[in-house]
Amino acid sequence: MTGVEGYMYPNEITLYWSVLIVLYPFITGLVAGAFILASLERVFNVAAVKPTYRLALLTALSFLLVAPLPLVLHLGHPFRSPEMYFTPHATSAMAMFGYVYMWYLMAVLVFEIWLDYRREIVFLSQSTQGLLGIVYKIMTLGSTNISERALHIDERVGWVVTLVGIPSAFMLHGYVGFIFGSIKANPWWSSPLMPVVFIFSAMVSGIAGVMLLYMGLTKLRKQTIDMRCVDSIAMYLFYIFIIDFSLEMLDLVHRIYEADESFRSLDFMVHTKLYFSQIVIQICLGTILPLVLLFLTQVVKLPEIARKRIYAISGCLALIGIFAMRWNVVIGGQLFSKSFLGYTTYKMALVTKEGLFMAIALTLLPLLFLWVLIKLLPPWPETSEHAPAIGD
């Protein structure tokens, strides 16, 4: 039997959760992480990261719009999927996720972006002609009140929305970890630490993602990178990365010390089939190396150009590492038999509905959405500062 070693139960030979299910927690993680970065400025008053505030919100929205797509594409009958929202069952984690998703999309992200951009939207609705002007007019919801008092109310309400958004972001991504962590039949997944590890790894990927986007887009716009901002983001990335790594190691040490009946099988898998993706990519290249690089920037006074390069390399490595972590959780959890007597192999398809090309397309799609959003609602300070002041 190709790709099978030892004994597998019949339903374990073929993997049902493909690379798209790897992509799904990766994308939702970017959403949650980007939002947490935005909340740093709004709720925790970290003024240094302000240049990335709006970009982080738009990034979160672009990725959130794509987040359910890998799941829908995975389904054999995607048009049946709304049924679980029309007739939800309390024991269905997926149905509950749908509500959390809608809440997070509309009540948190869209609302916060709308409040934050309302002043510009009103200006643009008055100065833009044609179809785009109509789009802006619809976005005003018919209200052009941008008096000082109205904007003050927006500011206060926006603060509350961000405050509510933090636990919502935790819920959104914690749920993804919960889905895996609550599967008691699978010892690779079943761990109460799973939601916590997912949340912190989400923060790492989201912060790294927004940092890279900010640096890349600023370079593309031929503007100067605000080093105070990037230094602060890198510092937060470093601290959260340490917590994330510690939690993952805690999970590992706990598994080794507990050494239950699954341990030998899982240990063998980590040393063979998962060695490259887990030990080499996830831990060495995707965690320890960026941690060491970020540590250097914290303790050694490096020139600006060196810091920029280190941040860019660390950000890319962190994203690769977090993707590898999702891969090892999703694919790793399906490679071994629950009889602990055998192992199977995942062979990724290329051009199928759940193949590599689709995964690449779904990774690029949020960037396309982000491009449209940036064109529609520019997150750069100069565009808003130069806008004329309009009274009520």
Add this chain to the structure above:
Amino acid sequence: MSVFKDAGHLFRFAGLFVLAFILFLVIRHFVVPKSFGQYGHYRAASIGEIAAHQVKYAGHETCETCHAEVFDVKKDGKHAHVNCEACHGALAKHADDPGAMTPTKPDTAVICARCHTASAAKPKGFPQVVPADHSTGLPCETCHQPHNPGMDAAAPKAPVKAAGGAK
């Protein structure tokens, strides 16, 4: 009441939510079947619909009343406990009126492979082969009698090699 005036746009956004919620309820009203939830978390009317389905399988006892000669071959072989319709398909219509429907003969190159293709999940003692290596596409009945699948004495001997299974 300038607070309400200056917060008017927030009520407009809240109005969007109310509209979306009403839309959700309207769609739900039309798409959720009326009998859903009557007895449990399922559509109650489905019980009657399923009960009204016509029986499609006749059962091996019915087959044996007419095809006693096959039963005689089958009863001493390894396929004695394999139901006729497991290979021949659902044949209640044929049993009701043999003239109304004539069952097609299964292609043994395909049907046998369903159970006998090597798989790591099958016990070692279960006969299993890699069909492409074992028969190179020939129908299994060239060598095996499907109703009693020991080797046919008239056919050329071919080694049956087990190619998988647990120890």
